[in-house]
Amino acid sequence: MGKIAGCLKAVFISFNCLFTCLGGMFIYGLLQTNLSDYKTEGIDAPSVLWLWVFAISTILISLLGSHAARTENKCGLKFFAVLMGIGMVLMVICGVLVSVSKNQAMENFRSPEVAKEILKDDEKKTILITVQQQLQCCGWTGVEDWGSDIPDSCRCTPSYGSGCKSISQGYRGLFSVHPKSCGEVVGVYVEYGINIILGITFGFAFVAMVGLIISIKMINQINRHDRAGVSAFAMRDY
Helix, strand or coil, X not given: CCCCCHHHHHHHHHHHHXXXXXXHHXXXXXXXXXXXXXXXXXXXXXXXXXXXXXXXXXXXXXXXXXXXXXXXXXXXXXXXXXXXXXXXXXXXXXXXXHXXXXXXXXXXHCCHHHHHHHHHCHHHHHHHHHHHHHHCCCCCXXXXXXXXXXXXXXXXXXXXXXXXXXXXXXXXXXXXXXXXXXHHHHHHHHHHHHHHHHHHHHHHHHHHHHHHHHHHHHHHHHHHHHHHHHHXXXXXXC
């Protein structure tokens, strides 16, 4: 009979096997994406490196946990528990920092300064015009960003419930534009993405806490078994 309860060991090993598979899938995804694709998506080399570190660490730590539980190695389980504790603390700190800075970051994201930077660059201006067409918005902070040179992509066709905004523009006369700014519309998607990242971060913190609790439980079971064995041996000698 083993030192660790069979049900607890099975749950712990299954838990680690799942994360080994997830880490493997993550690495597969990284291998399928070329470096040029990362550059296109705006991801720099250090970020890619950290993604690799995270994926490889996930596999190595989960393999360590599975092996330590299977062999009932107390030192291995202690090391795994320490790693889980460190991971949990880091995830919580990262999640809290992102949560605290999210509102300020979103305000900066929608700020007039960003609009000025976009309109200074012809390439970014072209992207903004495309975004206006696709998301039915106008300007980064509003139609005022364009001054008197309002592009046709801001145009809104009035219809029942459309909520177009009417403005007066020189020779064009009354001109209907989309009432929402692109910063506002894009910001909704960005904020949604940040919330997903927060959910994943705190989710990993919870998983690390569960791994920590189970590993401590198994260590205690091994200690109780060892103490019982020593007591039985001492009584037999007596």
